[in-house]
Amino acid sequence: MTVTTPATALSGTDTVLSPATGAVAGEVHWTDPSDVEAIAAGLRSAQREWERRGAKGRAKAMARYAVWLGEHRDEIERLLIAETGKSSTDAAQEVPLLIMILSYVIKVMDKAMAPETRPAALPMMAIKKISVHYRPRPVVGVIAPWNYPVANALMDAIGALAAGCAVLLKPSEQTPLTAELLREGWQASGGPDVFAVVQGAREVAEAVIDSSDYVQFTGSSGTGRKVAERAARRLVPYSLELGGKDPMIVCEDADIDLAAHAAVWGAMFNAGQTCVSVERVYVLDAVYDKFVAAVVRDVEALQMGTGEGKHFGALISDQQLAITERHVKEAVAAGARALTGGERAPGTGSFYPPTVLVGVDHSMACMTEETFGPTLPIMKVASVDEAIRLANDSPYGLSASVFSRDISRAKDIAVQLDCGAVNINDVISNLMCTTAPMGGWKTSGIGARFGGVDGIRKFCRQEAIVAPRTNVGAGGNYYHNSLKALARMNGLMTRMALARPRRTAK
Numbered sequence: 001m002t003v004t005t006p007a008t009a010l011s012g013t014d015t016v017l018s019p020a021t022g023a024v025a026g027e028v029h030w031t032d033p034s035d036v037e038a039i040a041a042g043l044r045s046a047q048r049e050w051e052r053r054g055a056k057g058r059a060k061a062m063a064r065y066a067v068w069l070g071e072h073r074d075e076i077e078r079l080l081i082a083e084t085g086k087s088s089t090d091a092a093q094e095v096p097l098l099i100m101i102l103s104y105v106i107k108v109m110d111k112a113m114a115p116e117t118r119p120a121a122l123p124m125m126a127i128k129k130i131s132v133h134y135r136p137r138p139v140v141g142v143i144a145p146w147n148y149p150v151a152n153a154l155m156d157a158i159g160a161l162a163a164g165c166a167v168l169l170k171p172s173e174q175t176p177l178t179a180e181l182l183r184e185g186w187q188a189s190g191g192p193d194v195f196a197v198v199q200g201a202r203e204v205a206e207a208v209i210d211s212s213d214y215v216q217f218t219g220s221s222g223t224g225r226k227v228a229e230r231a232a233r234r235l236v237p238y239s240l241e242l243g244g245k246d247p248m249i250v251c252e253d254a255d256i257d258l259a260a261h262a263a264v265w266g267a268m269f270n271a272g273q274t275c276v277s278v279e280r281v282y283v284l285d286a287v288y289d290k291f292v293a294a295v296v297r298d299v300e301a302l303q304m305g306t307g308e309g310k311h312f313g314a315l316i317s318d319q320q321l322a323i324t325e326r327h328v329k330e331a332v333a334a335g336a337r338a339l340t341g342g343e344r345a346p347g348t349g350s351f352y353p354p355t356v357l358v359g360v361d362h363s364m365a366c367m368t369e370e371t372f373g374p375t376l377p378i379m380k381v382a383s384v385d386e387a388i389r390l391a392n393d394s395p396y397g398l399s400a401s402v403f404s405r406d407i408s409r410a411k412d413i414a415v416q417l418d419c420g421a422v423n424i425n426d427v428i429s430n431l432m433c434t435t436a437p438m439g440g441w442k443t444s445g446i447g448a449r450f451g452g453v454d455g456i457r458k459f460c461r462q463e464a465i466v467a468p469r470t471n472v473g474a475g476g477n478y479y480h481n482s483l484k485a486l487a488r489m490n491g492l493m494t495r496m497a498l499a500r501p502r503r504t505a506k
């Protein structure tokens, strides 16, 4: 692609090139930032009918879209590989994830959107019938990164569409093509005009924030901060899914082969360009040598490339590769050893070989900054307490993993880790458990995606409707009542409200 820097103003049309082969992947027409407001206005007017369809009506359209995704999986994956340089193994995971999310959302959206009745807080308020209604925020702006251009484009948009919102998607300027195909699919499967795609970098993203009623952002922590500041100008709510530096802890009673397989896949999957990839490992002294040997054995069997049967492909750009190169070079200069890889792969394309680093510590960027590349730094620790302390010694808190044959011990470790999710004897699998929230702590995010019905309701405003059950007792504090009656009522309310504190305080 001719332009990849987020800060650069993009205009006209550009050719997108594969970072693996340099082949033409397609053409993108950049949106003029000044057009975004009108596009959002179009979505806003189409959204009213979408909301009026109700959850059951929307579920039909979303089901048809899921079927379209299933039928066009090969076409989507081909384009995905062309614009990202991913291996086909990695590309093959995105569409199925979306279909699974759609399938679950179709099942629960009617319940998620149904008004809820709430009990009275105090017996005397039982004269009121209380209900809470979930009303969609009309336009949800989705700003997405490049690492999973298909999955990240839609995994949150699905919840927003289910809620009855319209979606204004801005994919990464580095991977603009698959988003267009996903939008075409929405239209081809009969979806109404409540899903639009705008193309561009920072300026277009800012226009999306300025034109939306909710911002769903996935990207780096630095950009996330800017999104929060911009959204705050209009007091527009947002959810930020940001970067991570996920630790893995391997206890002395772990299944070492399993832990090694998981560490290698978790670190190298998608060339390490996964927010929840394994970015650092802490291994108990007693099993350190065995674990490192198993990891090296697994890594040496990996094949890099984009073709069939390859394990992982190119990094998205030379800029991304440069970060990996810097982390490895600096670590080696400071005394670490690269047991595999360690140098950019020769030849065409931004390929970096899987690199296992040992002799690392927290003075090195490879253990503290997000690498987002195919590296696996492994550190020996003397105790589980030391592993926990080091795992928490990070500005990030996205997720983590713990390996031990003793599940209750692993759970005990998990609840001492400061992050949004912990996988026990597995990695990344929480992403498939969409009834649980996926969100980052610290600089890894604000808010969460998924979480069962919460993944739909987060795109709604709550509207409380309070109706009379009976007119008796209503308006006791209105002006036309006597001050004496008001004093009696306040006294009665205070006595009733004090009953529980008095009982509890005993």
Ligand code: NAD
Pocket (backbone or CB within 6 Å): 006, 143, 144, 145, 146, 147, 152, 170, 171, 172, 173, 200, 201, 202, 205, 206, 218, 219, 220, 221, 222, 223, 224, 226, 227, 241, 242, 243, 244, 274, 275, 276, 370, 372, 398, 440, 444, 445
């Ligand atoms: P990025 O922050 O550079 O860009 C993300 C998006 O923000 C792009 O669409 C970009 O055009 C847009 N953008 C750029 N400047 C902006 C601004 N000033 N205001 C608003 N939007 C702006 O991130 P990236 O390099 O595309 O993606 C990689 C990062 O995403 C990594 O840090 C990774 O950990 C994170 N990520 C997090 C999750 C998660 O669920 N937590 C998932 C995937 C990726």
